[in-house]
Amino acid sequence: xxxxxxxxxxxxxxxxxxxxxxxxxxxxxxxxxxxxxxxxxxxxxxxxxxxxxxxxxxxxxxxxxxxxxxxxxxxxxxxxxxxxxxxxxxxxxxxxxxxxxxxxxxxxxxxxxxxxxxxxxxxxxxxxxxxxxxxxxxxxxxxxxxxxxxxxxxxxxxxxxxxxxxxxxxxxxxxxxxxxxxxxxxxxxxxxxxxxxxxxxxxxxxxxxxxxxxxxxxxxxxxxxxxxxxxxxxxxxxxxxxxxxxxxxxxxxxxxxxxxxxxxxxxxxxxxxxxxxxxxxxxxxxxxxxxxxxxxxxxxxxxxxxxxxxxxxxxxxxxxxxxxxxxxxxxxxxxxxxxxxxxxxxxxxxxxxxxxxxxxxxxxxxxxxxxxxxxxxxxxxxxxxxxxxxxxxxxxxxxxxxxxxxxxxxxxxxxxxxxxx
Amino acid sequence: xxxxxxxxxxxxxxxxxxxxxxxxxxxxxxxxxxxxxxxxxxxxxxxxxxxxxxxxxxxxxxxxxxxxxxxxxxxxxxxxxxxxxxxxxxxxxxxxxxxxxxxxxxxxxxxxxxxxxxxxxxxxxxxxxxxxxxxxxxxxxxxxxxxxxxxxxxxxxxxxxxxxxxxxxxxxxxxxxxxxxxxxxxxxxxxxxxxxxxxxxxxxxxxxxxxxxxxxxxxxxxxxxxxxxxxx
Numbered sequence: 181x182x183x184x185x186x187x188x189x190x191x192x193x194x195x196x197x198x199x200x201x202x203x204x205x206x207x208x209x210x211x212x213x214x215x216x217x218x219x220x221x222x223x224x225x226x227x228x229x230x231x232x233x234x235x236x237x238x239x240x241x242x243x244x245x246x247x248x249x250x251x252x253x254x255x256x257x258x259x260x261x262x263x264x265x266x267x268x269x270x271x272x273x274x275x276x277x278x279x280x281x282x283x284x285x286x287x288x289x290x291x292x293x294x295x296x297x298x299x300x301x302x303x304x305x306x307x308x309x310x311x312x313x314x315x316x317x318x319x320x321x322x323x324x325x326x327x328x329x330x331x332x333x334x335x336x337x338x339x340x341x342x343x344x345x346x347x348x349x350x351x352x353x354x355x356x357x358x359x360x361x362x363x364x365x366x367x368x369x370x371x372x373x374x375x376x377x378x379x380x381x382x383x384x385x386x387x388x389x390x391x392x393x394x395x396x397x398x399x400x401x402x403x404x405x406x407x408x409x410x411x412x413x414x415x416x417x418x419x420x421x422x423x424x425x426x427x428x429x430x431x432x433x434x435x436x437x438x439x440x441x442x443x444x445x446x447x448x449x450x451x452x453x454x455x456x457x458x459x460x461x462x463x464x465x466x467x468x469x470x471x472x473x474x475x476x477x478x479x480x481x482x483x484x485x486x487x488x489x490x491x492x493x494x495x496x497x498x499x500x501x502x503x504x505x506x507x508x509x510x511x512x513x514x515x516x517x518x519x520x521x522x523x524x525x526x527x528x529x530x531x532x533x534x535x536x537x538x539x540x541x542x543x544x545x546x547x548x549x550x551x552x553x554x555x556x557x558x559x560x561x562x563x564x565x566x567x568x569x570x571x572x573x574x575x576x577x578x579x580x581x582x583x584x585x586x587x588x589x590x591x592x593x594x595x596x597x598x599x600x601x
Numbered sequence: 602x603x604x605x606x607x608x609x610x611x612x613x614x615x616x617x618x619x620x621x622x623x624x625x626x627x628x629x630x631x632x633x634x635x636x637x638x639x640x641x642x643x644x645x646x647x648x649x650x651x652x653x654x655x656x657x658x659x660x661x662x663x664x665x666x667x668x669x670x671x672x673x674x675x676x677x678x679x680x681x682x683x684x685x686x687x688x689x690x691x692x693x694x695x696x697x698x699x700x701x702x703x704x705x706x707x708x709x710x711x712x713x714x715x716x717x718x719x720x721x722x723x724x725x726x727x728x729x730x731x732x733x734x735x736x737x738x739x740x741x742x743x744x745x746x747x748x749x750x751x752x753x754x755x756x757x758x759x760x761x762x763x764x765x766x767x768x769x770x771x772x773x774x775x776x777x778x779x780x781x782x783x784x785x786x787x788x789x790x791x792x793x794x795x796x797x798x799x800x801x802x803x804x805x806x807x808x809x810x811x812x813x814x815x816x817x818x819x820x821x822x823x824x825x826x827x828x829x830x831x832x833x
Contacts, residue, residue, distance in 0.1 A: 418603030468606030
């Protein structure tokens with residue numbers, strides 16, 4: 181057998197993939213001291229910043245979910261930062277303020293300067309001990325603050341708490357696929373949380389300690405993935421980020437492949453940019469598992485996806501090319517070929533080693549899928565129940581994500597900047 | 602101030618060991634599979650050799666009238682077809698082999714020798730009986746992705762028993778007999794074919810090769826297949 185460079189790269193890729201899968205399983209099964217669920221001792225003042233850009237369709241519902249929060253009215257405020265919307269966002273918010281005079285709602289209008297700037301504008305006005313950002317396309321459960329704020333009492337180093345994210349009312353196959361994906365992502369966030377390795381505090385209602393964020397200089401206004409940047413910055417300054425599954429935030433997922441593609445390019449390119457910006461954390465023992473596992477895998481997951489799919493694509497193309505040449509050389513005489521077709525299957529000729537590793541990986545993936553649903557107390561039959569969405573998730577979605585990574589590789593090579601969808 | 606970071610060294614180590622275990626498991630299964638492939642191909646070659654000996658002995662009795670040509674032609678055709686299929690399998694095994702490369706090479710050598718012996722015996726039979734099929738000696742190039750072999754397979758499907766294909770790897774230096782044949786036919790480029798007495802060097806497309814075969818059918822005086830009439 182001739183071992184090519186490609187074989188060696190593939191071997192290393194499979195090894196790394198399997199190593200990471202097993203590592204996370206070990207994290208899952210390692211004993212962890214169970215913290216008793218704490219109740220909120222007092223009601224600290226709380227600020228919600230709603231950065232809004234052209235959100236006329238959803239901003240009202242978002243504000244409604246905020247005023248309906250199970251939290252004393254006098255202890256919470258809402259700051260809507262209208263980031264230069266060109267639609268009716270401003271008018272809708274003004275009307276909402278008029279309709280709800282008992283709630284502390286402030287509207288700030290500014291020129292369109294990006295989400296980072298909008299967040300800092302809100303942060304400058306925030307009076308809360310804690311604050312959260314709520315994108316105008318996300319909706320929170322009424323118990324969110326009651327569940328999330330007590331977690332800050334567990335450790336003074338906790339600077340942020342992330343909620344459980346779910347896709348709101350998935351309608352088409354693509355949204356159902358994202359519904360499955362969000363649940364599995366939550367599982368990995370749960371594992372990351374165990375190792376203090378959370379690298380993103382998602383835009384929809386992650387709660388921060390106001391003093392800490394102000395001390396660190398607020399949000400980065402030069403990146404469009406400020407939620408990723410602030411999380412890595414918090415890790416850099418040795419703060420703790422915690423994940424909870426008891427507070428649910430629902431968010432509207434993209435309805436079309438094109439929109440999803442743009443969103444994912446923004447997210448993943450943001451991950452790459454921020455990882456590179458904080459590259460001194462990688463394999464730095466001062467940052468423990470965050471430096472050794474989390475930071476390197478942000479980029480390596482993209483590289484693995486590119487290597488595996490490029491190999492598959494190359495072999496598929498060369499097979500198709502060979503087959504086409506053959507058919508061309510026999511003048512596309514399908515009749516003779518079909519009439520004399522015989523199916524030769526030889527069990528001994530199967531690529532057993534590859535199958536063995538692939539089956540192990542598939543087994544682990546299935547386990548993760550089932551366990552994720554158990555963790556978030558969802559039935560696997562919910563939303564993802566249509567065969568089409570499950571099949572799409574298992575077989576097509578991976579290729580789609582790989583396509584995103586390919587585009588990001590292209591952006592990195594051509595030094596293209598990240599963009600808003 | 603600040604959290605106390607931990608590095609899960611024990612987990613890294615355990616994950617590494619478990620990954621090695623899974624990979625070793627894969628390799629162990631691979632070894633078992635290779636051994637199974639080896640014994641399977643040993644059995645196949647043994648069967649083919651027995652058939653060859655039987656054919657050799659039977660062809661000695663053609664003159665005496667105790668063995669008839671039709672039966673011999675049929676045995677020869679079945680054996681060549683089977684040998685061709687099995688050889689593809691052994692070549693595949695040999696390519697993927699990691700631990701028994703040498704054994705597979707020996708088996709392949711054995712296969713090629715058996716194939717040459719079948720080719721020589723087919724010529725003997727043709728001398729004694731009326732020739733009813735065209736023999737194609739095909740020298741392929743393992744290092745090239747050529748489609749000549751597939752074209753031959755396609756024509757075999759078209760003409761069935763009317764053509765017998767004997768495939769040999771032109772680059773299999775371990776067996777000097779292949780080189781002897783190449784020298785005797787003066788072949789220098791690959792893929793190449795010997796059809797009847799004629800040598801065709803380089804790739805022939807399906808139409809060209811069909812024409813060559815049809816000419817040969819006419820030459821040997823056997824019934825010309827319908828397909829040849831379409832080619833003209």
